Amino acid sequence: MADPLSRVFSALADPTRRDIVARLAVADATVNELAAPYDVTVQAVSKHLKVLEDAGLVSRSREAQRRPVHLEAEVFDLMTKWIERYRRQAEERYRRLDDVLRDMPDAGPPAQEGTTS
């Protein structure tokens, strides 16, 4: 899976990873601290962090043996832009459909609407 957008969406498709992101939004944390609340092994959380890191959502620095994890907010823009683009497009299309229907009082389409029975 090469493209960045897929990596970000995929990374956030997991509830545990979203929870990690939520906690990192409050404060940086180490792998051990992050793993504490969950009943999975530290290794599993380390894997989750690798996924988040590959997606560009977090970065890790070094501080003695510890590797504090930091949330990188910029990548969110990628998603937001993608989402907003198609949302706007879809909503505009929706609006336009309303207009078309208003301008078309006749010309019975096959849609089984109420049909003025």
Next chain:
Amino acid sequence: MADPLSRVFSALADPTRRDIVARLAVADATVNELAAPYDVTVQAVSKHLKVLEDAGLVSRSREAQRRPVHLEAEVFDLMTKWIERYRRQAEERYRRLDDVLRDMPDAGPPAQEGTTS
């Protein structure tokens, strides 16, 4: 995978499905029409549409044998809200960090627990 947010993120983690969404933002389409550009079988696209439908991103009506697929824009809000929340939080924290660093020319404690008096 029960929760709606995971379903939406997961659905959009696939490039083909994102492309389908992009095309549906322009106009509704049938399964056959949607499948045409890709070099996968129609069945595969039908599966993709099922994923998108389960995520609430598209809906299907019935029109003779055809099942026109329609993009539902509302679900995007779920994601947008989630994303914006943590992005804002992270950015605010970033700003605050700048302030802290400016007010703290020295004194480097390991900054373990919060104790944000």
Next chain:
DNA sequence: GTCTTCTTCAACCGGAAGGTTGAAAAGGAG
């Protein structure tokens, strides 16, 4: 040096994802 802590690497396992082929519904069109 040795010990301890924090983290990651490697191998493995079960299940879900995305693809295929083949057949079956569902509904016109002849």
Next chain:
DNA sequence: CTCCTTTTCAACCTTCCGGTTGAAGAAGAC
């Protein structure tokens, strides 16, 4: 009714994903 089109269902296969255990790096602490 018989065909044809559109779509989905059912198996099946392969790869990826999230989890495990066990061992190995990395960097203080003693």
